[in-house]
Amino acid sequence: MVFNRFKKMFKTDGESSSDFIEIDLEQEKSDSKIFVKTFVLNTYEDINPVLNSLREGYTIAVINIKVLKSKDVIELKRAISKIKKTVEALEGKIAGFGENTIIATPSKVFEIQKGGVEPVKVPRSDEIERF
Numbered sequence: 001m002v003f004n005r006f007k008k009m010f011k012t013d014g015e016s017s018s019d020f021i022e023i024d025l026e027q028e029k030s031d032s033k034i035f036v037k038t039f040v041l042n043t044y045e046d047i048n049p050v051l052n053s054l055r056e057g058y059t060i061a062v063i064n065i066k067v068l069k070s071k072d073v074i075e076l077k078r079a080i081s082k083i084k085k086t087v088e089a090l091e092g093k094i095a096g097f098g099e100n101t102i103i104a105t106p107s108k109v110f111e112i113q114k115g116g117v118e119p120v121k122v123p124r125s126d127e128i129e130r131f
Contacts, residue, residue, distance in 0.1 A: 034108065036060045041068040044075045050104070052084050057106045066100040 037059050038052050039044045045067075053059040063083070068076045083104055092109040095114065103112060 004069060010040055025088070031069060032058060034058055034060060036062060037043065038062045040064045041076070042071075043068065044079050047079045047082055050083060054083075054086060054092065054104055054106060057090070057108070059106065060109065061102075061104045063102045063104065064100060069100065 010107055019050075035055055035058055039046070039053075039061055041063060050061050050063060053061055059099070063119065066074060068079065081101065083102070087104050093105045093109055093112045094102065095112040096102050097114070104114060
């Protein structure tokens with residue numbers, strides 16, 4: 001093999017040959033898993049575990065805001081604003097589902113799709129088929 005010839009050319013007598021592996025710390029683990037964690041916002045301070053999980057980069061946060069929404073709308077707006085700024089800084093995605101749920105994702109998530117697939121229209125039995 002050509003590489004072995006190069007090793008022999010640069011090897012000095014008295015030096016032991018040692019194989020080494022170069023590790024790229026910037027490269028992501030290919031077997032990394034994404035976790036889905038649920039959170040409930042009872043107070044503004046409850047956003048800290050959410051933000052910490054998002055910063056790790058391996059968590060999709062499903063956040064229930066119903067309790068904080070019923071207590072204090074101003075604190076809710078503050079909390080959502082803080083979560084949104086953090087997600088944007090991490091190049092992630094954030095979306096609201098229904099009135100009481102927010103989903104925040106890391107940058108690994110390509111898109112949050114709302115709605116789903118269009119429903120298939122099933123003809124009723126009393127409808128006349130038109131050609």
